[in-house]
Amino acid sequence: MQFLQLVISGIAQGCIYGLIALGFVLIYKATETVNFAQGDLMMLGGFFGLSCMVVLGMPFWLAFLATLVAAMLFGMLMERALLRPLLGQPAFTVVMLTIGIGYLARGMVTMIPGWGTETHTLPVPYKDEVLRIVIASGNDALILSTEHMVIIAVTAFLIAILFLFFRYTKLGIAMQATSQNQLAAFYMGIPVRRINMLVWGISAAVSACAGLLLAPITFVHVNMGYIGLKAFPAAVVGGFGSIPGALVGGLIIGIVESLSGFYLPEGFKDIAAYILVLVMLVILPNGLFGDTMRKKV
Amino acid sequence: MRFIFKTRYEQDLVLFKHPGQRFWYGVLMAALLLAPLVFSEYFISQLVFIWIYSVVGLGLTLLVGYTGQVSLGHAAFLAMGAYTEAYLQARGWPFLLSLSSAAIVSGLTGVVIGLPALRVKGIYLAIATLSFGFIVEEAVTRADSITGGNTGITLGSLQIFGLPIDSEARFYYVSLAVLILCILAVMNLMRSPTGRAFVAIRDSEISAQSMGIHLARYKTIAFTLSAALTGIAGALYAHKLRFISPEQFTILQSIEMLIMIVIGGLGSIYGAIFGAAFWILAQQLIVTAKDWLPPEIGQQTGLQPTIFGIFLVACVLFEPLGLYGVWLKARTFLEIFPFYRKGMFKRQKSYMKSERLK
Numbered sequence: 079m080q081f082l083q084l085v086i087s088g089i090a091q092g093c094i095y096g097l098i099a100l101g102f103v104l105i106y107k108a109t110e111t112v113n114f115a116q117g118d119l120m121m122l123g124g125f126f127g128l129s130c131m132v133v134l135g136m137p138f139w140l141a142f143l144a145t146l147v148a149a150m151l152f153g154m155l156m157e158r159a160l161l162r163p164l165l166g167q168p169a170f171t172v173v174m175l176t177i178g179i180g181y182l183a184r185g186m187v188t189m190i191p192g193w194g195t196e197t198h199t200l201p202v203p204y205k206d207e208v209l210r211i212v213i214a215s216g217n218d219a220l221i222l223s224t225e226h227m228v229i230i231a232v233t234a235f236l237i238a239i240l241f242l243f244f245r246y247t248k249l250g251i252a253m254q255a256t257s258q259n260q261l262a263a264f265y266m267g268i269p270v271r272r273i274n275m276l277v278w279g280i281s282a283a284v285s286a287c288a289g290l291l292l293a294p295i296t297f298v299h300v301n302m303g304y305i306g307l308k309a310f311p312a313a314v315v316g317g318f319g320s321i322p323g324a325l326v327g328g329l330i331i332g333i334v335e336s337l338s339g340f341y342l343p344e345g346f347k348d349i350a351a352y353i354l355v356l357v358m359l360v361i362l363p364n365g366l367f368g369d370t371m372r373k374k375v
Numbered sequence: 376m377r378f379i380f381k382t383r384y385e386q387d388l389v390l391f392k393h394p395g396q397r398f399w400y401g402v403l404m405a406a407l408l409l410a411p412l413v414f415s416e417y418f419i420s421q422l423v424f425i426w427i428y429s430v431v432g433l434g435l436t437l438l439v440g441y442t443g444q445v446s447l448g449h450a451a452f453l454a455m456g457a458y459t460e461a462y463l464q465a466r467g468w469p470f471l472l473s474l475s476s477a478a479i480v481s482g483l484t485g486v487v488i489g490l491p492a493l494r495v496k497g498i499y500l501a502i503a504t505l506s507f508g509f510i511v512e513e514a515v516t517r518a519d520s521i522t523g524g525n526t527g528i529t530l531g532s533l534q535i536f537g538l539p540i541d542s543e544a545r546f547y548y549v550s551l552a553v554l555i556l557c558i559l560a561v562m563n564l565m566r567s568p569t570g571r572a573f574v575a576i577r578d579s580e581i582s583a584q585s586m587g588i589h590l591a592r593y594k595t596i597a598f599t600l601s602a603a604l605t606g607i608a609g610a611l612y613a614h615k616l617r618f619i620s621p622e623q624f625t626i627l628q629s630i631e632m633l634i635m636i637v638i639g640g641l642g643s644i645y646g647a648i649f650g651a652a653f654w655i656l657a658q659q660l661i662v663t664a665k666d667w668l669p670p671e672i673g674q675q676t677g678l679q680p681t682i683f684g685i686f687l688v689a690c691v692l693f694e695p696l697g698l699y700g701v702w703l704k705a706r707t708f709l710e711i712f713p714f715y716r717k718g719m720f721k722r723q724k725s726y727m728k729s730e731r732l733k
Contacts, residue, residue, distance in 0.1 A: 106498075112498045112501075160688065160692065163692060164691070164692070167695075167722075169497060169498070170439075170443070170445060171691055171695065173445060173498075173501065174633070174634075174637050174687070174691050175688060175691045175692070177630060177633065177634070177687075178634065178684055178687035178688045178691060179684075179688065181630065181634065181680055181683065181684040181687065182680070182681060182684025182685060182687075182688060183684075184677070184680060185677040185678070185679070185680030185681035185682075185683075185684050186677060186681050186684075187677065188675060188676055188677030188680075189675045189677045189678065189681065195676060195677075304626070307505065307626070310502045310505065311502070311506065314499065314502055318498065318499075345513055345516070345517045348509070348513060349509055349510050349513045351506075352505075352506030352507075352509045352510055353506075353510065355502060355503070355506050356503060356506050356507070356510075359495050359499060359502075359503055363495050363499065
């Protein structure tokens with residue numbers, strides 16, 4: 079029973095990692111750049127939602143939607159203003175830029191009145207509730223916190239929507255085409271730049287969503303973005319260019335972390351994800367779902 | 376305007392390109408040697424920080440700037456150097472021996488992490504080094520019999536050949552000497568075939584491989600040397616602060632070291648030193664400016680990261696060679712005075728390079 083409980087809380091945590099990893103992968107697939115500020119976008123999302131609820135007094139669902147829209151606009155603005163001028167520069171330049179954006183965001187957030195360096199609680203309606211499920215009589219009840227359940231449900235819903243979007247809408251198919259071959263997509267009349275801008279927007283919205291879901295568990299604070307760093311192992315384990323891989327990788331990392339926190343000596347919980355990713359890089363560098371790619375001269 | 380007419384191939388390899396350089400570096404050297412006699416102890420102490428960070432910058436730029444490999448875990452090598460130094464010094468090893476051991480231990484760690492990490496490249500390497508940084512940080516916290524865990528360790532006072540290094544000025548000379556030796560080592564390395572191989576790997580791995588450069592071997596060498604230099608800096612850092620604890624060697628430190636060399640200018644020795652000087656002096660300026668600014672802005676802890684972040688983003692967008700690029704442009708402007716054109720240092724645009732097979 080305890081094992082099941084650990085697995086479920088691991089899955090909930092893993093969903094967060096998976097969502098952030100999904101953000102990386104979307105951008106990576108579309109533009110071949112890696113956004114090191116993904117965790118900080120999540121943090122900004124958390125803070126924005128907090129302000130919507132506390133300062134503007136919006137109900138949770140409205141704040142959630144407002145945050146998604148704001149994050150999407152922010153992501154698109156970021157692409158347009160900062161990343162597009164660097165098209166055609168080496169990958170390291172973009173890596174440094176996104177690291178800089180993250181660093182800058184962490185610095186700026188502490189200077190905004192009402193956000194600052196303190197930790198805040200997001201007043202979600204489902205806070206501190208638990209579900210008790212008795213699977214078989216005679217066993218202990220399985221105690222699930224609502225926060226975890228909401229994370230899992232919303233993640234599943236979001237993934238379903240993204241799946242339908244990429245599979246059935248014209249825009250989604252255009253995005254797939256762009257990520258497979260930019261030049262060919264451009265020849266087919268797909269506005270590649272605008273598509274890339276939109277991908278950044280979607281990716282930012284997905285991470286903001288992760289931020290809002292995570293907020294009831296870890297609170298909203300400046301260094302929330304460091305959780306985003308754990309999404310890198312998730313993305314690598316799943317194979318960096320694969321969308322289902324990102325989610326599966328996130329879940330694996332979440333479960334491994336949750337189990338190692340309980341069964342292994344203290345200290346392993348925080349680094350389990352990183353040990354796993356190093357092992358993974360040695361034995362299977364392309365991840366579970368990644369495809370082997372070789373560069374030709 | 377000076378034009379160096381080269382008549383022999385050896386002229387490409389000389390350390391000083393022309394007599395003027397010899398003169399000006401001599402003047403700089405004399406000024407640096409006299410500095411402790413003139414400036415206050417506090418300023419000298421800041422200069423020591425610049426020398427130490429310059430050594431870090433040299434190590435990192437050797438890997439990132441010259442070899443083109445990203446590392447997000449360099450704080451781990453700094454920690455290795457610092458803790459080795461602290462451990463050996465407590466057991467009575469002489470400084471020169473413990474300093475070289477710090478470099479060796481750190482370098483060997485570089486090999487260990489390098490071997491698996493170098494099978495992967497680009498973004499995977501960044502993630503592997505990031506993971507390594509976290510693991511070392513955690514290991515340092517947990518191995519409290521050696522490292523003192525979260526309480527940290529205090530270092531004893533330093534002695535070299537029986538001479539106590541007890542004043543700020545004496546430590547200034549020690550760190551300056553180490554820095555100059557490191558600069559000479561990197562300069563010599565970069566004009567040797569090994570150094571040329573590093574640059575070739577940075578510019579194109581496939582061409583380098585076609586020219587007969589063993590990629591894995593040279594990347595491991597770069598990783599090792601970079602780690603060793605960072606280890607040396609770590610040892611000096613430990614002595615400078617006299618107290619080390621795991622929270623000085625976090626991922627944030629690794630990122631800040633990267634930001635430092637990018638602001639200074641990637642891929643040049645000047646860049647590493649400019650970056651370090653900027654990092655320390657700007658911090659001092661910000662601290663000074665805090666008294667002038669209104670308290671709503673001045674008292675914010677986020678002021679410094681915000682300013683450095685803006686500098687970094689501006690460098691990446693407008694001045695890829697960082698402060699060194701600014702210096703280069705200013706110098707060229709003056710050297711060729713009325714003939715400077717706007718497009719002289721224009722960035723080359725290229726098509727998006729794809730790592731994909733298509």
